[in-house]
Amino acid sequence: MLSLNTSSSTFTQPSTPVLIVGAGPTGIFAGLLLTKMGIPHRLIERQHEVSKLSKSLVIHARTLEIFHMLSHDHSHNLPKIDLINKFMNSGTFLADFHCYLGTKLFSTIPMLRNSESHFTEALLIEQSKTVTILTEEYEKLGGQIERGWELMDTRVIEEGKGEESFGVSNPQKGKTFVETTIRRVKAGVNIRSNESKVLGAIELEADLKDKEYDYEVVRSEYLIASDGGKSTVRHKLNIAFPGRTLGKNIIIYDGQVTANIPVDKILILIGDSGRTAISFPLGDNRIRLMLDCGDIAPGNDKIQEAEELTIPKFQKILDEAISPAKMQILDCKWLTYYRVNERLADRYSDKGRIFLCGDAAHVHSPAGGQGLNMGLQDAFNLTWKMSLVLKGSAPGSILDTYEAEHSEVARNIVKLSAGLFGGVIAEGFWQKLLKRFALLTAPYILPRIPQGPPMCMLRIRYRENNINRRCPTQSAPAEEFQVGVRARDGALSIICTENLRDVNEQQHLRLHDLLIGPGIFHILVFTSDMLAKDIATDLKDIRTTVAYNLSKNIETSLATWGVNWEQTQNNTGDDAKNKYRRNSNTGQSKMFMIHVITAPISQPDFETLSVLTNKSFGAGKLYLDEDAALLHRRYGIPTRGGPGSIVLLRPDSYIAYRVQGVSDSAWMDVDKYLNSILILPSKNVELRL
Ligand SMILES: Cc1cc2nc3c(=O)[nH]c(=O)nc-3n(C[C@H](O)[C@H](O)[C@H](O)COP(=O)(O)OP(=O)(O)OC[C@H]3O[C@@H](n4cnc5c(N)ncnc54)[C@H](O)[C@@H]3O)c2cc1C
Incomplete structure (x- = not known):
């Protein structure tokens, strides 16, 4: 650890489950997500003021989808946040690109649309506004950015290896935790006038003697390093950042x-x-x-x-x-x-306790507008896993999937951005010719890509791993429907016995409106046409059995999973271990939600359906796949004569598991899957704080 000039220092040793370092977009978003999941944390930032630089201009479809899901919060315990409307009202849609040779219009590349997402276009909004909105919503939830605090050093202290540091004996001997030294200048600002603009370590010790500081040694379970491209954390941990500076x-x-x-x-x-x-x-x-x-x-x-x-x-x-x-x-x-730097951190984590997020882990050219979007999605991927581990509901190993999943995504994004940037600045004779050819043909090629250009980030796909698992007893569906792909969206309507007769009176919504979060597993039950009267007029008994069995399975599953894992449980009787469960009472109260989706029904059988239509939101409520069963098709589920399917979504809305059928055995498979990734209370990891 750094040796300190202690004459001007004050030592305190508060502890917190998570310390977030750096309040750029990535760090603030991580804080916002943790707050919503009821995880106490600290968020420190060395700058005293919010940066007013425009930097990132583009928010892509996938990020907008995430904002949308976070804004549809049915919890009454926390103030409602409205990320999506705030963003939509503060930005404009990205419009066509006009290519000029001198003063002559050469070609017009249409705006980069996709037909996949509710958000067909990207949003043009400068980074300073993005940061302001995220900060406002974070603070609305009770979050606080501790400005002026600068990380000096950090390390993981492993079980049995505790030692004396800064003259303070370590009371945590025998535990594993992160120890971080932070400081705040007593007068003036942290930022030095001669700071390099080129990527490299921030020279923290340069003016140590000139100023007086308050110091703290913070102990935390985890540290999220969202301290940007020059990441002090990355430097202190000697994590290499290979790549190139153009x-x-x-x-x-x-x-x-x-x-x-x-x-x-x-x-x-x-x-x-x-x-x-x-x-x-x-x-x-x-x-x-x-x-x-x-x-x-x-x-x-x-x-x-x-x-x-x-x-x-x-x-x-x-x-x-x-x-x-x-x-x-x-x-x-x-x-x-x-x-322009194109670099990827050699590893994203130190000993499973410190995690690099955002620019601290990956940097590349601004072409394609990916950096900020990627940072937010890093935080979205990491925090639900961290929350589960801190609540004792999942083993620490679940956090390994963060690096496995997001280092691969970042590698692809660096390649994509390098390709785009290389194309734009191409200078050789042939390259220039190619550039003009590309600009001329782009208007015809781009609109033909149904999922939109890769920049939209709708095609991010995770591999099979500890979380994304194939059903061992069934053959895998086609590639685009397999585990690890993003939960696709589509139109739905709420089925009520009164409104089914008149389409105009039905309440319309989208599947993504149901996927509220963060921190909730959503289980989608697709029933194909099993509940449709017109298909099986002579099979009323079977239809009734399907509906009642489904209802029973939903109730039993929610009850069992609730007892096992829901944060509101106080089932060990040990106050310390239930700390986060109790804390999370102030946040989202559910961990599992089930939504039933039926293929269109032309002659509804009200008697049969009422057992599902009467259920409440997230507890098996029935919805109609109203757009000619588009959602069934988007999830690769046959509409006619099929056995239906259960699709389990991770809290960050990627398919984690899927099983064909909706019968007892399918529910048992889902239960087995959850038991394989989550920990039952009796086997809870010991909380370390
Ligand atoms: C010209 C330009 C255009 C861009 N356009 C786009 C775009 O259109 N779309 C897009 O997605 N991205 C774009 N980007 C990239 C985007 O700006 C970054 O990816 C984004 O800022 C990364 O966010 P971050 O929170 O990870 O890091 P940062 O924004 O760098 O935030 C890191 C924070 O950590 C703080 N910090 C650093 N060290 C310490 C320490 N020791 N202790 C405490 N705090 C510390 C810093 O003060 C800073 O506030 C662009 C970038 C540039 C330069």
Whole structure:
């Protein structure tokens, strides 16, 4: 550990289940999710103020889906948050890309739509607004960002290896926990004026002697390192960050301009010089421009960085690059050189206790707008698992799947982003020709991809592992319906005996409206046409049996799983062990929800259906797959004459397990699956705090 100048220090040793380091979008979102799941934590941030830089501009469909699910919270214990409407009201949809050769419109690439998600287009919103919304919603839930606190050092202290540190004897001997040193400057700010813009360690010790600090040694079960590309945590743990720094100089500009091209549109500009600029319209008549200004001479990195980029100098570079197009700079909110790094952390975790998330784990070019989206999805993947382990409902090994799943996703995203960026800045003769060809053909190719371009992140797919498991006794369905794929969305309506007669009176919703969260396993029961009168008029007895058996299985399963795992249980009688269960009473109260979906029914049998229609939300309520059974098809389930299927979704809405049929044996399979990934109370891991 770092040796400290203790003369100016105050030591305290509070402990917390989770310490989150860094309140960028990733860290705040992790905090928000943990709060909703009832997990106490601390979130520290070295900056005293929220960054006002526009940085990320695009929120993709998958992230919007997640915001949507988090906004449909039926819990009455926490204040309601409304992420999705706040985002939708603060951003605009990403529009067409207009490609200009000089001042001449060359091609128009239509907005990147997908037909898969309710959110067909990406949202254009600057990062400062994203961070503001996340912060507001986090604080609404009672979360607090501890600004001005900076992580200095961290390490995992393993069972039996406890030792004296900072002159304080370790009372946790025999346990495993994370010990982290943080400090807060007593006067002034943490940030040093000469901080490097190039990726590298933040020099924490540089001005240690100049300032007075308060210090704390924080003990936690887990640490989430969301401290950005220069991650102190990653450096302190000696986790390598291999990859490359591109030898290109990019200038980023944010401000107002006048121009001889339509800057109220998204532009890809290629000047006579062959250089490329991309411009996005922001609010207040501002644009955000990224300009490729050529290769960096080898060994010249430091000079480029230190050199002051003035507005007159930038105007000159811009004139030369985009001519005959012309942009006159009127003011400037952000102007900087930027170097693209493409790097992936060697490992995402240290001893299963410290986890890297967001830019701390992966960085790449802004092309494709993936970085922030990926960071939020890292947090979404990690936190439900962490919550289960802290509540004693799952073994610590479930956390290993975070790295297994997300390092692969990040690797693909770095490749995707590198390909896009390479295409945009291509300079050789043939490359330039290819670029023009791609820009010309893109308008015809892109709209033909049904799931939208890969940037939407709707196609993220996890491999089979400890959580995503095939049913051992059944053959796997087609690739696109297998475990590990995202839960697809589609239209539903609520079936009531009164409204079934009149389609206009039915209450319409989407499957994703049911998938509230976080931290809830949703079990979808597809009944195919087994409940439909028109198919089996002579089989009323069988139909009735199906409905009643289903109802009974749902009730029994929810009761059993509730006793075993639900957070509200107090079944060990041990106060300390039930700490998080009790705490989570203030958060989401359910861990399992069951929704029954039937193929369209033309002649409803009210008598039979009432046993399911009368059930409450999440407890087996019946819904109609109203769009010609599109949802059955989207989950690979035959509509006519099939035995139905049970599809179990993980709390982050990917298919974890699926089994054909809805009979007793199918429910037993689901029960076996849950018992294989969760821990029964009698085998609970001992909580360490
Ligand atoms: C020009 C540009 C355009 C981009 N466009 C997009 C886009 O369109 N879409 C997209 O998804 N992404 C985009 N990105 C990427 C996106 O900005 C990042 O991926 C995102 O900011 C990562 O969020 P984060 O929370 O992981 O890290 P950061 O935003 O870097 O936050 C890390 C936080 O940790 C704090 N911190 C650091 N060290 C410590 C410490 N020792 N102690 C305490 N706190 C610490 C920092 O102060 C910071 O607040 C773009 C990036 C750039 C530069």
